[in-house]
Amino acid sequence: MTKKREKIDxxxxxFLTAVSSEKYSKPTLTFGSxxxxxxxxxxxxxxxGKKASEFHGSSVNLTRQNLTDWNIIHPGLEVLQWALKELKKLNPENEALAKIQFNPDHVYEEDGRIRVFMPDVEGKKIELVLREGELVGELRKEMQLEKYDLAIIGGSQNKRNLAHSLIQYLPGSIFVLQKFNPRKKYKLLLLVDDSTATAKSVEWGALIAEKLGWPVRTLTVSKTSRFGAGYQGAADMAxxxxxxxxxxxxxxxxxxDPVRTFVEFAGDNHIVIMGASTLNPLKQFLFGSKPIQTLKQTDVPILIVR
Amino acid sequence: MHISTNTLFWIQQKRWLLVAFALGGILYLFVPAPEGLSDAGYHILIIILMTLILILKEPIPLPAIALQLLFWQVIIGGSTPNEVGAYFMNDAVFFIMGSLMLAVAIISQGLDKRLALGIIRLTGNRTWRIAAGFTAISALLSSFVGPHMVTAMMLPVALTLIRFTNKKGKADTNLVAALLFSIAYGATIGSIGTPSGGGRNVIMLNYWAEFGSGTMSYLEWMKMVYPMVLIEIPITILIILKTFPPELKILDTAVRKLSVNVARAGKISRKEIFSMLLFLGILTSWITLSERYGIGTIALMGVFLFIAFDLVSWEDIRQNVNWGVILLFGATISIGVQMKNTGGAAWLAEGSVNLLSGIIPNIDALRAVVSVGLSGVFSNLLSSSATVAVVGPIVLNLGGDPILLGLASVISSAFGYFTAVAAPACTIIYSSGLVRAPDFLRAGWKMAIMSIGSLLLLALLWWPLFK
Incomplete structure (x- = not known):
């Protein structure tokens, strides 16, 4: 544990926060920040954003080029512009961030995406990126390219279909903010078992609880009345x-049943933290996993730590 | 068995590629050719089936779809590499290439600002007149230069008006839809008016020549089809304004701001005048010389002159033209010709006629229904040019008058009003993020009925005058 904590420190x-619009993404951005x-x-x-049919790709690009000459920005950039404004509001003490201005002219295409040039803020980077295509595929590319540790995304209505792909294919940890209400008092619910990702999820949970002062519960679920050494040991360690x-x-x-018990226990007032599955990818693809099933069945925010 | 996440992700992303090739493989290896169809024709149809799946689901980029079309023709289609190559480049592909390059050349001149000023002077500040002006100008211009160029030039004008109309960031959604659909539907209905209005028109001209069905000059085409454009313009305006009635009836502030904004561009420069003259020269050459030199060759000559006179840089053209699409059209046309040569097109045409002969006993009506139906349905799934490239050879094998059936097919391939993917103008306005997919349906079905009605009028009352 001590070694792992040093690694995190x-x-x-x-962290990467995915936003879709000013209307729907405010809670996600607030929590991401x-x-x-x-x-x-x-x-x-x-x-x-959605990708235009490739048949007419050059016509769309040409139009966008022309729109730039008319000072009309690329669709989607206005969402990033709003995100920057919102981040400034959320971090009023950050003077360096306050000085950054969104400039649509400082936009360039690279690696199949559009980036807004942003100066470093106190040695840390804020990246604003626009991608076009299928959500999971594009987030995966972005996470791989920039080596993000965590993706934070809002809970969409399409969650049940996306759950599998998100957990299976995103290369880092995932925080899905389903029905997240920034004004609500949540408790952290840490699911503890013998999986290797439990240690890291305990560390992340502790850090969140420490900084935000949120109450913590750990839950260990066994299919039988006997809790094996692995489960008991993990709970003790946590x-x-x-x-x-x-x-x-x-x-x-x-x-x-672990998943059903997680879901029932979580109710609607917990933020669930659990480790990613250690099953091999093919088995997960064919039969699912505890995180996939939990994400599909629960309606509370859930952090899956990898 | 251990499969890595990367491999699983690849399988998930490429599942339609695997399905297409697996289906093609099973048909090729285990299912014999149907009766009446040669092996070569059957194999070409298998390639087309695989390609349609790939185009619809896009598991790989379009240029890669074009490449597989080429090599399958040699490997299982029974064609020689030189045969495939010979059909790959022709005047239709030259035209598609030239028209995409010309669009870059003309748009980079900034003539859209002049156009905006001209339209506003013409229409004044009443919303319905602006929407009507957008529809009419888009249709008339697009009939000569193609919908992609017109929409690329008109969209900034509409979006600037919309931006100046917004109150506290909230737009009148019907006004937005009315202005954007005026451009998209205007450009789409116009694109059938002359051969240079769209790649599909030139593809059909090319098929007529290739299949020995006859020829048609630029002016003859206009004589046959342009009345339909003129009929459709006022009805389209009516449909758009009824479907999306704008709350704001007068856009005085927005128009004034737009005029000020555009006036900043200053007086018209010599370069702009020269560009316009050059373009008029190209247009005149299309009308008078295209039968002799080919419409595509003239387009390429125009591009050459724009580059030679430093009106556009090659760098700009290279960056803004989607070369993969050109590759795809070349490959699609080559498979279309092979479909005809191997008898695949005739077999499909005969099959369609036999299938529907019980429902529609009149053979002329039946041919027209097959021609219009196939083109109309496919154009809402693929692009209109790809539709004509694939459906054209079938239509020309239906029997009857190939020129009239070909024209009907080309015209109905422009009926891609229902989705954002069918017509370039629709894709462009959709990519602005300001109109939603259901908006296309709301207005699209009315447009389709109106267009079918106009086509019927043309076919029954106008075309017989030229027999």
């Missing part, structure tokens, strides 16, 4: 870790 983290400040992480904001950081934690041990 020393490696600069990079909050979480980035908790982890002292660099932050990227990505807008993934408790010890929280204790070592002076965070109060309530522990729960329940018996039943």
């Amino acid at each position: 020393t490696k600069p983290l990079k 909050l979480i980035a400040s908790v982890f002292d992480a660099s932050m990227g904001v990505a807008y993934v 408790k010890a870790y929280f204790d070592s950081r002076g965070i109060d934690v309530e522990q729960f041990f329940l018996t039943g």
Whole structure:
């Protein structure tokens, strides 16, 4: 545990928040900014728009080129412009961020995406990126290219279809903010089992709880009434870790179907944190996994740590 | 078995490529050619089936789809590499290439600002007159230069008006739709008016010549089709204004601001005058010389002159032309010719006629229905040029008058009003993010009925006068 904590503290983290519009993405951006400040992480904001049919790609590009001459910005850039304005509002103490101006002329295409040139803010980068295409594929490319550790996305109505692809293909951790209400008082619910990702999810959960002062519960679910050494050991380790950081934690041990129990226990007032599955990718693809099923069935925000 | 996430992701992304090739493989290896169809024709139809799946689902970029069309023709289609190559480049492909390059050359002159001023002077500040002006100008211009160029020039004018109309960031959504659809539908209905109005028109001219069906000059085409454009313009205006009635009836402030904005461009420069003269020269050559030199060759000559007189840089053209699409049209036309040569087109035509003969006993009406139906349906799924490239050889094998059936097919391939993918003008306004997919349906069905009605009028009352 101590070794892992050192790793988190020393490696600069990079978080990517996906936004879709001013109307729907405010809670996602607000939470993304909050979480980035908790982890002292660099932050990227990505807008993934629809891609024009390739048949007429050159006509669309030509039109966009012409629109630029008329000072009309590329669709989607206005969402990024709004995101920057919102980030400034959310971080009023950050003077360096306040000085950054959104300039549609400082936009350039590279690696199949459009980037807005942004100066570093106190050594950390804020990236504003526009991509066009299918959501999961484009987020995956962005995460791989910029080596993001976490993607934060809003819960869409299409969640059940996307859950599988998001968890299976995004190369880092994922925070899906389903029905997230910034004004609501949430408790952190940490799902603890013998998976190798549990240790990291405990560390991330502790950091969030410490910085935001949110109450923490851990839940260990066994299919039978007997909790094996692996489950018991993981629960003990989590408790010890929280204790070592002076965070109060309530522990729960329940018996039943893991996913159903997670979902019922989470209700609507928890933010769930769980480790990613360690099943091999083909088995996950064919049969799903606990994180995939949990994301599909629950309606609360869920952080899947990889 | 261990499969990495990267491999799984590749499979997920390329699943339609795998489905297309698997289906093609099964048909090729295990299913014999249907009765009445030669093996070569059957294999060409298999390639077309695989290509249609790939175009519809786009698991790989369009240029790659073009490449597989070429190599399959040699590997399983029974063609020699030189045969495929010979059909790959022709005047229709020259025209598509030239028209995309000309669009870059003309738009880079900034003539759209002059156009905006001209339209506003003509229409005044009443919303319905502006929408009507947009529709009429888009239709008339697009009939000569193609819808992609017109929409690229007109969209900034409309968006600037919309921006100046917004109050506290909120736009009148009906006004937005009315202005944008005026441009898109105007440009689309206009694109059938002359051969240079769209790549599909030149593809059909090329097929007529290739299949020995006859020829048609630029002016003859206009004589046959232009009345339909003129009929459609006022009805289109009516449909748009009824479907999207704007709340704002007068756009005085927006028009004034637009005029001020455009006036900043200053007096018309010599370069702009020369560009306009050059373009008029190209247009005149299309009308008078295209039968002799080919419409595509003239387009390329125009591009050459724009470059030679430093009116546009090659760099600009290179960056703004989608070369992959040119590759795809070349490849699609080559498979279209092979479909005809191997008897695949005739088999499909005969099959369609036999299938529907019980429902429509009149053979002329049946041919017209097959021609219009196939083109209309395909054009809402593919692009109109790809539709004509694939459907053209079938239509020309239906029997009857190939010129009239070909014209009907070309005209109905412009009926891609229902989706954002069918017509370039629709894709462009959709890419602005200001109109939604359901908006295309709301107005599209009315446009389709109006267009079919106009085509019927043309076919029954106008075309017989030229027999």
